[in-house]
Amino acid sequence: MTDSFELQRLRDLSDDQLQEAYAPRGEPWLRVNFVSTVDGSATGADGLSGSINNDADKRVFDTLRKHADCLVVGAGTIRDEEYDVPAVPVVVVSRRADVPPTLREAPRGRVLMATVSSSEGLDRARELLGHDNVLVLGEDEIDLVALKAELLHRGWRDQLCEGGPSLFGDLLAAGVVDELCWTISPRLVAGDGPRIAGGPTVDVDARPALLLEQDGTLLGRWLVRAQGAG
CATH class of the missing domain: 3.40.430.10 (Dihydrofolate Reductase, subunit A)
Structure with a gap:
């Protein structure tokens, strides 16, 4: 094309x-x-x-x-639009590491979290999603260049x-x-x-x-x- x-x-x-x-x-x-x-x-x-x-x-x-x-979606959009668990993995972008309610029961590996090390929600996100599925990409701001590279590293x-x-x-x-x-x-x-x-x-x-x-x-x-x- x-x-x-x-x-x-x-x-x-x-x-x-x-x-x-x-x-x-x-x-x-x-x-x-x-x-x-x-x-x-x-x-x-x-x-x-x-x-x-x-x-x-x-x-x-x-x-x-x-x-x-994979999908990359802000946590607020997922909450507002009431996303169901999609057929492909979804990466929730949230500095608070807040897993939207509609995704909390998803099978392991279907939902990932992109967040920061200063988030108070890290432990809860790891509990819900699994440690390997929580991507800590910066201290206070999410490094979106690193996010794109990490998703490619996973084959996406x-x-x-x-x-x-x-x-x-x-x-x-x-x-x-x-x-x-x-x-x-x-x-x-x-x-x-x-x-x-x-x-x-x-x-x-x-x-x-x-x-x-x-x-x-x-x-x-x-x-x-x-x-x-x-």
């Missing part, structure tokens, strides 16, 4: 073609997947992303999860982050994001909902590589870093 692209109809792509269209471009490959409204909100009026997604977004969401070797080349905005902003600031997969839902919600990236200001270039459309929904791939970097 080249960097030139044209708008394609999502319905025209078979499942195999969609899988190929979203194939990673390097190893390791860390991509972030978000949905937002046309006016930029990452959530609906209920504060959840589920209220603004649709069938087109769900099809790409499922495709990305089929590719993924295709790393999929599903938010939230603060984690996305931190990943951008750390320079470890390779790709943004972004769905624009054809809705306007106004209000003061969050953007897809939050936190301190960053200035990162992104190049469009794929654009799909279905019933007014736009779904694209944006390359954030050069292939093979990091």
